[in-house]
Amino acid sequence: MSTIKERLDKVTAQLSEGVHLVAVSKFHPVEELQEAYDAGQRFFGENRAQELIAKAPLLPKDIRWHFIGHLQKNKVRAIMPHVSVIESVDSVKLLQLIEKEAARIDRTVDVLLQLHVAQEETKSGFSIDEVLEAGEAGQLTEGLPHVNVCGVMAMASLTDNMEQVAEEFDLVRRTYITLKDGCFDESPYFNELSMGMSDDWQVAVKYGATLVRIGTAIFGPRKY
Numbered sequence: 001m002s003t004i005k006e007r008l009d010k011v012t013a014q015l016s017e018g019v020h021l022v023a024v025s026k027f028h029p030v031e032e033l034q035e036a037y038d039a040g041q042r043f044f045g046e047n048r049a050q051e052l053i054a055k056a057p058l059l060p061k062d063i064r065w066h067f068i069g070h071l072q073k074n075k076v077r078a079i080m081p082h083v084s085v086i087e088s089v090d091s092v093k094l095l096q097l098i099e100k101e102a103a104r105i106d107r108t109v110d111v112l113l114q115l116h117v118a119q120e121e122t123k124s125g126f127s128i129d130e131v132l133e134a135g136e137a138g139q140l141t142e143g144l145p146h147v148n149v150c151g152v153m154a155m156a157s158l159t160d161n162m163e164q165v166a167e168e169f170d171l172v173r174r175t176y177i178t179l180k181d182g183c184f185d186e187s188p189y190f191n192e193l194s195m196g197m198s199d200d201w202q203v204a205v206k207y208g209a210t211l212v213r214i215g216t217a218i219f220g221p222r223k224y
């Protein structure tokens with residue numbers, strides 16, 4: 001069995017400059033996160049509000065927490081003091097609520113727009129049409145002084161068919177460029193493309209990922 005440090009080193013050694021690793025630590029105990037932290041890891045991803053809120057106070061303050069799961073509206077206030085990046089913004093309503101809660105505690109928060117490109121209906125996210133329409137209507141850029149929209153996030157279909165995965169990542173990349181050129185051309189923040197997990201991150205990087213979110217390949221299988 002390799003250690004968390006060995007697995008982290010193996011992944012990070014393969015990442016080119018400009019691609020950052022979010023270590024997806026959901027369902028893993030804080031001791032394992034601390035081990036990754038001691039090996040130099042600073043970005044961690046959690047997908048449940050409760051778990052993030054429980055873990056954050058037990059770990060070093062300079063960790064940058066990425067929220068990557070479906071975010072219920074009644075949980076936004078609770079995660080706001082802890083989170084660095086909310087990667088899973090899947091509606092204009094949620095974006096507006098994040099603005100309100102960030103303003104309430106006088107902070108600015110980074111977010112990504114989650115796009116739905118996978119076949120599974122259970123995955124959340126804006127459809128491509130929805131996100132482009134919201135962009136054209138100014139809903140992603142106007143009236144959001146406490147939110148920096150930093151790019152997009154997506155998950156590919158759960159499949160061994162890497163051609164399909166590649167097509168989905170390519171669609172995400174093209175949508176990112178359309179948004180960047182269309183409504184974020186004056187934003188200094190809109191630079192991130194978060195895609196790729198343990199089984200498909202090499203493909204994601206080929207399609208321009210700047211953030212990869214990797215859990216199993218670092219921490220091992222999750223015990224649900």
Ligand SMILES: *Cc1c(COP(=O)(O)O)cnc(C)c1O
Pocket residue numbers: 024026047068069155196197198199213214215216217
């Ligand atoms: C769990 C999760 C990951 C990591 O998945 P692995 O296959 O364990 O690498 C990445 N992104 C999101 C949104 C997740 O929920």
